Amino acid sequence: MTKTSMDITKRTSIGAQRNPASETAILDAAEEILRESGLGGFSIEAVARRAKAGKPTIYRWWPSKAALLLDVYHRQKGETFYADTGDTRKDLVAFLEALLGFWRTNGGEIFRSIIAAAQSDPEALIALRDYAVTRCRSSGVILARGQARGEVRGDFDPEPIMELLSGFCWNRLLTGRLEVSPGEIETIVDALMGGLSSTSR
Amino acid sequence: MTKTSMDITKRTSIGAQRNPASETAILDAAEEILRESGLGGFSIEAVARRAKAGKPTIYRWWPSKAALLLDVYHRQKGETFYADTGDTRKDLVAFLEALLGFWRTNGGEIFRSIIAAAQSDPEALIALRDYAVTRCRSSGVILARGQARGEVRGDFDPEPIMELLSGFCWNRLLTGRLEVSPGEIETIVDALMGGLSSTSR
Amino acid sequence: MTKTSMDITKRTSIGAQRNPASETAILDAAEEILRESGLGGFSIEAVARRAKAGKPTIYRWWPSKAALLLDVYHRQKGETFYADTGDTRKDLVAFLEALLGFWRTNGGEIFRSIIAAAQSDPEALIALRDYAVTRCRSSGVILARGQARGEVRGDFDPEPIMELLSGFCWNRLLTGRLEVSPGEIETIVDALMGGLSSTSR
Amino acid sequence: MTKTSMDITKRTSIGAQRNPASETAILDAAEEILRESGLGGFSIEAVARRAKAGKPTIYRWWPSKAALLLDVYHRQKGETFYADTGDTRKDLVAFLEALLGFWRTNGGEIFRSIIAAAQSDPEALIALRDYAVTRCRSSGVILARGQARGEVRGDFDPEPIMELLSGFCWNRLLTGRLEVSPGEIETIVDALMGGLSSTSR
DNA sequence: CTTTAAGCGAGACGGTACGTCATGTCTTACG
DNA sequence: CGTAAGACATGACGTACCGTCTCGCTTAAAG
Numbered sequence: 001m002t003k004t005s006m007d008i009t010k011r012t013s014i015g016a017q018r019n020p021a022s023e024t025a026i027l028d029a030a031e032e033i034l035r036e037s038g039l040g041g042f043s044i045e046a047v048a049r050r051a052k053a054g055k056p057t058i059y060r061w062w063p064s065k066a067a068l069l070l071d072v073y074h075r076q077k078g079e080t081f082y083a084d085t086g087d088t089r090k091d092l093v094a095f096l097e098a099l100l101g102f103w104r105t106n107g108g109e110i111f112r113s114i115i116a117a118a119q120s121d122p123e124a125l126i127a128l129r130d131y132a133v134t135r136c137r138s139s140g141v142i143l144a145r146g147q148a149r150g151e152v153r154g155d156f157d158p159e160p161i162m163e164l165l166s167g168f169c170w171n172r173l174l175t176g177r178l179e180v181s182p183g184e185i186e187t188i189v190d191a192l193m194g195g196l197s198s199t200s201r
Numbered sequence: 202m203t204k205t206s207m208d209i210t211k212r213t214s215i216g217a218q219r220n221p222a223s224e225t226a227i228l229d230a231a232e233e234i235l236r237e238s239g240l241g242g243f244s245i246e247a248v249a250r251r252a253k254a255g256k257p258t259i260y261r262w263w264p265s266k267a268a269l270l271l272d273v274y275h276r277q278k279g280e281t282f283y284a285d286t287g288d289t290r291k292d293l294v295a296f297l298e299a300l301l302g303f304w305r306t307n308g309g310e311i312f313r314s315i316i317a318a319a320q321s322d323p324e325a326l327i328a329l330r331d332y333a334v335t336r337c338r339s340s341g342v343i344l345a346r347g348q349a350r351g352e353v354r355g356d357f358d359p360e361p362i363m364e365l366l367s368g369f370c371w372n373r374l375l376t377g378r379l380e381v382s383p384g385e386i387e388t389i390v391d392a393l394m395g396g397l398s399s400t401s402r
Numbered sequence: 403m404t405k406t407s408m409d410i411t412k413r414t415s416i417g418a419q420r421n422p423a424s425e426t427a428i429l430d431a432a433e434e435i436l437r438e439s440g441l442g443g444f445s446i447e448a449v450a451r452r453a454k455a456g457k458p459t460i461y462r463w464w465p466s467k468a469a470l471l472l473d474v475y476h477r478q479k480g481e482t483f484y485a486d487t488g489d490t491r492k493d494l495v496a497f498l499e500a501l502l503g504f505w506r507t508n509g510g511e512i513f514r515s516i517i518a519a520a521q522s523d524p525e526a527l528i529a530l531r532d533y534a535v536t537r538c539r540s541s542g543v544i545l546a547r548g549q550a551r552g553e554v555r556g557d558f559d560p561e562p563i564m565e566l567l568s569g570f571c572w573n574r575l576l577t578g579r580l581e582v583s584p585g586e587i588e589t590i591v592d593a594l595m596g597g598l599s600s601t602s603r
Numbered sequence: 604m605t606k607t608s609m610d611i612t613k614r615t616s617i618g619a620q621r622n623p624a625s626e627t628a629i630l631d632a633a634e635e636i637l638r639e640s641g642l643g644g645f646s647i648e649a650v651a652r653r654a655k656a657g658k659p660t661i662y663r664w665w666p667s668k669a670a671l672l673l674d675v676y677h678r679q680k681g682e683t684f685y686a687d688t689g690d691t692r693k694d695l696v697a698f699l700e701a702l703l704g705f706w707r708t709n710g711g712e713i714f715r716s717i718i719a720a721a722q723s724d725p726e727a728l729i730a731l732r733d734y735a736v737t738r739c740r741s742s743g744v745i746l747a748r749g750q751a752r753g754e755v756r757g758d759f760d761p762e763p764i765m766e767l768l769s770g771f772c773w774n775r776l777l778t779g780r781l782e783v784s785p786g787e788i789e790t791i792v793d794a795l796m797g798g799l800s801s802t803s804r
Numbered sequence: 805c806t807t808t809a810a811g812c813g814a815g816a817c818g819g820t821a822c823g824t825c826a827t828g829t830c831t832t833a834c835g
Numbered sequence: 836c837g838t839a840a841g842a843c844a845t846g847a848c849g850t851a852c853c854g855t856c857t858c859g860c861t862t863a864a865a866g
Contacts, residue, residue: 015832016841040321045821054844059823088397112320115375119317120240129376143397153399160369160389161397167368168361174316174371175330188361195396196289196344196362198354216863217810246852255813260854421838441723447826456839461828490799517777518722521715522643531778545799554799562771562791563799569770570763576718576773577732590763597798598691598746598764600756618858619815648847657818662849807866817856823848830843835836 011052018061025051026058030072035106039113044068066117066124070131073110077102082139088146092165092189095142097182099169104178112173136162161192212253219262226252227259231273236307240314245269267318267325271332274311278303283340289347293366293390296343298383300370305379313374337363362393427453428460432474437508441515446470468519468526472533475512479504484541490548494567494591497544499584501571506580514575538564563594614655621664628654629661633675638709642716647671669720669727673734676713680705685742691749695768695792698745700785702772707781715776739765764795 011021029051033042044065048055062068083094103111118124139162146152168188172178212222230252234243245266249256263269284295304312319325340363347353369389373379431453435444446467450457464470485496505513520526541564548554570590574580614624632654636645647668651658665671686697706714721727742765749755771791775781 011843013830013832013841013843015830016839017832019842022843038321043821044823048844052844054842054846055823056825056845057843060842116317116320119313119375125377129378132372132376146397150399152397153395156392156397157388160385161392163372164365164369164389164393167370167372168365169368170375171333171364171368171371174320174375175333176326177330184361187358188365191357191362192365192393193396193398194354195394195398196347196353196357197394197396198351212812214810214812214861214863216861217808218863220811223812244852245854249813253813255811255815256854257814257856258812261811424838445826446828450839454839456841457828458830458840459838462837514722518719521719521777522641527779531780534774534778548799555797558794558799559790562787563794565774566767566771566791566795569772569774570767571770572777573735573766573770573773576722576777577735578728579732586763589760590767593759593764594767594795595798595800596756597796597800598749598755598759599796599798600753614817616815616817616856616858618856619813620858622816625817646847647849651818655818657816657820658848659819659850659852660817663816805866807864809864810862812859812861814858814860815856816858817854819853820851821853822851825846825848827845827847828843830841832840832842834838834840 022051022053022057023061026053026061026068027072027075029053030068031076031110034069034072034110034113038109039116042069042113064121064123066114066121066127069110069114069117070124070127073107073114076110077107080138082142084145086149088142088149088151089189089193091142091145092192093182093185095139096165096169096180096185096189099166100172100178100180103169103173108173108178115170115174132166136166139166164192223252223254223258224262227254227262227269228273228276230254231269232277232311235270235273235311235314239310240317243270243314265318265322265324267315267322267328270311270315270318271325271328274308274315277311278308281336281339283343285346287350289343289350289352290390290394292343292346293393294383294386296340297366297370297381297386297390300367301373301379301381304370304374309374309379316371316375333367337367340367365393424453424455424459425463428455428463428470429474429477431455432470433478433512436471436474436512436515440511441518444471444515466519466523466525468516468523468529471512471516471519472526472529475509475516478512479509482537482540484544486547488551490544490551490553491591491595493544493547494594495584495587497541498567498571498582498587498591501568502574502580502582505571505575510575510580517572517576534568538568541568566594625654625656625660626664629656629664629671630675630678632656633671634679634713637672637675637713637716641712642719645672645716667724667726669717669724669730672713672717672720673727673730676710676717679713680710683741685745687745687748689752691745691752691754692792692796694745694748695795696785696788698742699768699772699783699788699792702769703775703781703783706772706776711776711781718773718777735769739769742769767795 011019011025013019026047030042030047033046033050042065044055044058047053047068048058058068062071083091083098085091085094102108114124114128118128136159140158143152143156143158143161147154147156147158165188172180212220212226214220227248231243231248234247234251243266245256245259248254248269249259259269263272284292284299286292286295303309315325315329319329337360341359344353344357344359344362348355348357348359366389373381428449432444432449435448435452444467446457446460449455449470450460453460460470464473485493485500487493487496504510516526516530520530538561542560545554545558545560545563549556549558549560567590574582614622614628616622629650633645633650636649636653645668647658647661650656650671651661661671665674686694686701688694688697705711717727717731721731739762743761746755746759746761746764750757750759750761768791775783
C-alpha cells in the first residue's frame with residue numbers, strides 16, 4: 001500500500017521558492033528505490049528518474065546522497081516515544097523490541113544504507129554521529145526514570161549503557177540478524193539489570 | 202615502515218597457476234589505498250593501477266570488492282588472543298581496549314569498509330555475519346572462564362553478552378568515535394558486572 | 403575605460419514598459435563577457451548574472467542568443483565611412499585596414515561569435531546574410547567612385563569584388579589571423595587592380 | 604544511400620588496441636547526425652547513442668567535439684585534385700565550382716559546423732587554421748603552374764590570391780549562399796585575371 | 805621436447821552514475 | 836504589466852569505475 005503521489009499534473013516551478021511537491025516526490029522515489037533495490041540501486045540519477053525531477057533540483061536541496069538518505073529515514077521514522085511502564089526492565093525490553101521491530105519493517109534497509117554511506121562520506125559520518133549520540137542521550141531517559149524511582153543505581157551515566165544496547169541492535173542490523181527472539185532480549189536485559197558477577201546476587 | 206613489495210622485476214605469468222607475487226602486490230596495494238584514502242578511494246581500478254596488475258587478474262581471484270576487503274582484513278589481523286588474568290573484569294576491559302586499539306591503528310578503516318561493502322553485497326554480508334558470530338562465540342571464552350571459576354553467574358549464555366560489548370565497539374567504529382576513554386570502558390564493564398538494579402547490590 | 407553602468411540603484415520595473423536601464427545593463431554585460439571570455443563563456447545565464455537581470459527579462463526582448471549578439475555588434479559598430487582619397491587603390495587598402503583593425507580591437511570577437519551562432523540558428527543566419535550583403539553593396543561605393551572617375555573599368559559589378567575582399571577578411575577573422583601585414587594587403591590590392599594575367603600589362 | 608554499418612554483431616574490445624569497427628561506427632553516426640540535424644543536434648552524447656558506443660570511447664580518441672568534426676570532414680572529403688587544363692582561368696573557375704559544389708552536397712554542413720566550433724574552442728581554431736593555411740598553399744599550385752607557363756605574372760605570391768578566392772567561398776558558405784551562378788564565378792575570375800584598373804588594358 | 809593451457813600485464817570496450825552547467829519556462833513578490 | 840529572483844524539468848558536459856573482452860607474452864605441466 002504505497003502512498004506514492006501519482007498525480008498526473010506536471011510539476012514545475014512555483015516561483016523563487018522550494019516546491020513541496022518536488023520534495024515529496026523525490027523523497028517518495030528515494031524511499032521506494034531503497035525498499036525495492038537497496039543501497040545498490042540507489043543513485044541520484046535513479047531517484048531523479050523515478051521522481052521525474054531534475055538532478056540539479058536534488059542537488060540543490062540535498063548536498064549528498066547521505067543527506068537524502070537521512071531525510072528519508074527521518075521522514076518515515078516519525079516521533080519516537082519510550083515506553084514508561086514504571087518497570088525499567090520492561091521499558092528496556094520494549095525499547096529493544098521497538099527498535100528491532102521498526103528496522104524489520106523497511107526502516108532497517110534505509111538505516112543500514114545510511115551507515116554504509118557514512119563510511120565513505122565524511123559529512124554523512126558527522127550527521128550519523130550526531131544522530132546516534134542524540135538518540136542514545138534521549139533514550140537514556142528510560143534509565144534516568146528508573147534512577148529517579150530508585151529502581152536503578154544512581155551512580156551510572158545512562159548514556160554509555162544505552163550505547164551498549166543500541167550497539168547490539170546495530171550489530172544485528174548490519175549482519176542481517178534482526179530476527180532476535182524475545183528470549184534473547186530478555187537474557188540481555190536481565191544480565192544488564194542483574195549483573196554478571198555471582199557476588200552481586 | 203611498510204612492507205610494500207617494491208621489486209623492480211616485471212611480474213608476469215609463472216605458468217598455469219596463481220602467481221603469489223601478484224597476489225601479494227594486490228593485497229599490499231589494496232591495504233595501502235584503504236589506509237590512505239579510505240573506502241572512497243578504494244576501487245578495483247585503483248588497486249590494479251597501484252599494484253601494476255591487470256584488472257582481470259583481480260577479478261579472477263576475488264569475485265567482488267568485498268572479497269578483496271575481507272582478504273586484506275584477515276591478512277593483517279593475525280591471531281587473536283584473549284587475556285586471561287584470572288579476573289573477568291580485567292579480561293573484559295582488556296578485550297575492549299585491544300579491539301578499539303587495533304581499530305584505531307589501521308584495522309578500523311579496513312573493517313568499517315567491509316561493513317559498508319556488506320550492506321550492498323549479499324555474499325559479503327554472509328561472510329561478515331559468519332565472521333561476527335564466530336568472533337563473538339570465541340570471545341565468549343572470557344566469560345566462560347569466569348563461569349568455570351565461579352566468578353561469573355552460570356545461568357548466562359556468554360555469546361549475547363559479548364555481542365553487547367562488540368556491538369558497542371561497532372557503534373563507536375561506525376560513528377568515528379574510537380577514542381574511548383579508559384573511564385568509559387570501566388563504567389561499562391562495571392555496570393555489566395555489577396548490574397544496574399539497585400536491589401542487585 | 404569601459405563605460406559600464408555601475409549604478410548602485412536597484413533596477414526594477416518602471417511600469418508596463420521596457421526599462422532602458424535594463425536594456426543597457428544587459429548589452430553592457432553581454433559585450434564585456436564576449437570581450438573577456440569569448441563565445442565560450444557567453445551564455446544567457448552569464449549575461450543575466452552580470453547584468454543583475456532576470457533571465458526572463460532577456461528572453462522577453464531577445465528571442466535568441468544570436469539576436470543579443472547582433473544587438474551588441476550593431477550598438478558598438480556605429481557608422482561606417484569609406485575613405486575617398488581619389489585613388490581607388492588607396493581606398494581599397496584603407497578599407498581592408500579599417501575592417502581588420504576594427505576586428506582586432508574587440509569588434510572581431512563579437513562578430514566571429516555572431517557568425518558561429520548563425521551556423522546553428524536559421525534566424526541568425528538570415529540576419530547575418532542580410533547584413534553581409536548590405537555591407538558588400540554599400541562598400542561597393544569605393545569601386546563605383548573609381549568607375550565614375552574612369553580610373554576603374556566600368557564593365558564590372560562592384561559587389562562580387564567586394565565580396566572577394568571581405569571574404570578574405572572573414573577567412574582571417576575566423577582562423578585567428580587578423581595580424582595582416584601592410585605588405586600582404588598591398589599585394590592583394592595590387593593583384594586585384596593590376597590583374598594576374600601577364601598579357602594584361 | 605547511406606553506407607551505415609548496421610551489423611548486428613555486438614562490438615567489443617579486441618584487446619589493448621583501437622577497435623576500427625567502433626571508430627567507423629562513431630564517424631558514421633557523427634556524419635549522419637550532422638547531416639540530419641546540423642550542428643544543433645550534434646553532441647557527443649547523441650553520437651555515442653547512435654553509434655552504440657560508450658562516451659569514454661569517443662573521448663579516448665577525439666579530445667574535443669571539433670576533433671571529431673574534423674575527422675568526419677576529412678574522411679568524406681577524400682583527396683583533392685586541382686584541374687590542370689593548361690588555362691589558368693579555366694582552372695580557377697573549376698576550383699571554385701568544385702569547392703562550392705562539394706559544399707552544396709553535404710560537405711558544407713559539416714565544414715560550417717567546424718568553423719562554428721572553432722570559434723569557441725581554441726584547439727579547434729588551431730586545427731582549422733592549419734587546415735586552411737595548408738589548403739590555400741596547396742591550391743596555390745594552380746597559379747604556380749600558370750606562372751611556370753608564363754601565363755601568369757611571376758611577381759606574385761600565389762597564396763594570398765588563393766585566400767581571396769577561398770575567402771569568397773567561406774563567405775558564401777557561412778551566409779548560406781552557396782548557389783553561385785557560373786556567371787558570378789566567371790566575373791570574379793575575369794576581374795582577378797584581367798585586373799580592375801582601366802590602365803591595365 | 806614439444807604442444808597446450810592457463811596466468812599475466814595491458815588496455816579498449818559498452819555502460820552507468822557522477823556532479824555541474826546552461827537551456828528556456830514558470831511563478832512569485834514587488835513596484 | 837514589467838521587473839529581479841530563482842526554482843523547475845531537461846539534457847549535455849567530461850570523468851571515473853564498472854565488469855568483460857581480447858591481445859601478446861610467459862611458463863609450467865601434459866602428452
